[in-house]
Amino acid sequence: MLDGRKNDLKKITKIEVQKKNEQRFNIYIDEAFACGVDIAVLTEFGLAKGMEVTDELLEQLTDHETHRKAINRALVYLGARVRSEKEVIEDLQKKEYEEDAIDAAMLYLRENKFVDDNAFAKMFCRTMVNTTLKGPQTIKRELRQKGIGENDTEEALEYFTDELQDEHLYKVLTKAARTQHNVSQVKLKQKLQTTVMTKGYFNNKDIMDAVLQEFVSDEEEEDALKLQYEKFERKFSKYKGYERKSKIVKGLMQKGFRYEDIQNFLAAQEEY
Structure with a gap:
């Protein structure tokens, strides 16, 4: 027990188990309720009925009890899933702990x-790779948002090998391509390039070209050009001659069709 002047001494007159939690105890000093503590604090300070305490010791008890509450809150928060240090700290701050x-x-x-950012980063990366199609850049950004340092992030991303990234990127681009119908290769390529960036991947020309060829072959592009031409022809039916042709050409170019292909198609239509 800490030293103190005799007239500063008080005495613990009662210790009782709390009704709703057998791991916590109410401490009474000089017959008045002083504070509640958990069993760890009770044991660490050796609190017992009849024990003399000083104001300084009471202050230590209060601080220690607050620390124990913060620890217990953190353990409850960690009980749901593994967390990064930053996540735990932010939760405690939200609960207004000092x-x-x-x-x-x-x-x-x-x-x-109970917390280990290196282990957390590896587990998080494996989970993302095995259950989502998020790219390495997206995973890296999310790890940084969770407070993971550069070294731990790079070490965790070693699991996401180049081979796995290529496999996932192909799935991502294939899924995106399936949403595009009757479009030019240029338009589809623009869509796929946007998808590469938004999903957090690095550009891969070989995979991009393979998906483009799979979904928009030269023959399919001709069919798409014909379909879009027919739509614009109806849309601009009120116009005549050169003005109508100009509007159709402009519309087709905005759809990503090459000017040369458009002119060849129009020439074939006129011959027909």
Whole structure:
């Protein structure tokens, strides 16, 4: 027990188990309720009925109890799933714990291996790779948002090999291509390039070309050009001659068809 002047001493007159939680105890000093503590604090300070305490010791008890509450809150939060250190800290801040209580909680969690950003990053990356089609850049960004450092992030991403990235990218681009109907290769390529960026992948020309050829062959592009031409022909039916032709050409070019292909198609239509 800490030293103190005789007239500062108070005495614990009662210790009782809390009704709703057998792991917590109410401490009474000089017959008045002083504070509640959990069993870890009770044991660590050796609290017992008849024990004399000082104001300084009471302050230590209060601080220690607050730290224990922060630790317990963190353990509950970690019970749902593995978290990064930043996630735990932000949760404790949201619960309005003071900085010293948060520091004490994080020290306890680190020492007892309840938080480990390196292990968290590896687990997170494996989960994303095995259950989603998110690209490496997206996974990297999400790890950084969770407070994971550069070294841990790069080490975790080693699991996402080039071979796996190519396999996933092909699936992503194939899925995107299936949503595009009767479009030119240029238009589809623009769509796929946007998909590569938004999904967090690096551009891969070989995979891009393979998907383009799979979904819009030269013959299919001719069919798409014909279909779009017929739509524009109806749309601009009120116009005549050169003005009508100009509007159709402009519309087809906006759809991504090459000017040369459009002119050849129109020439064939006129011959027909």
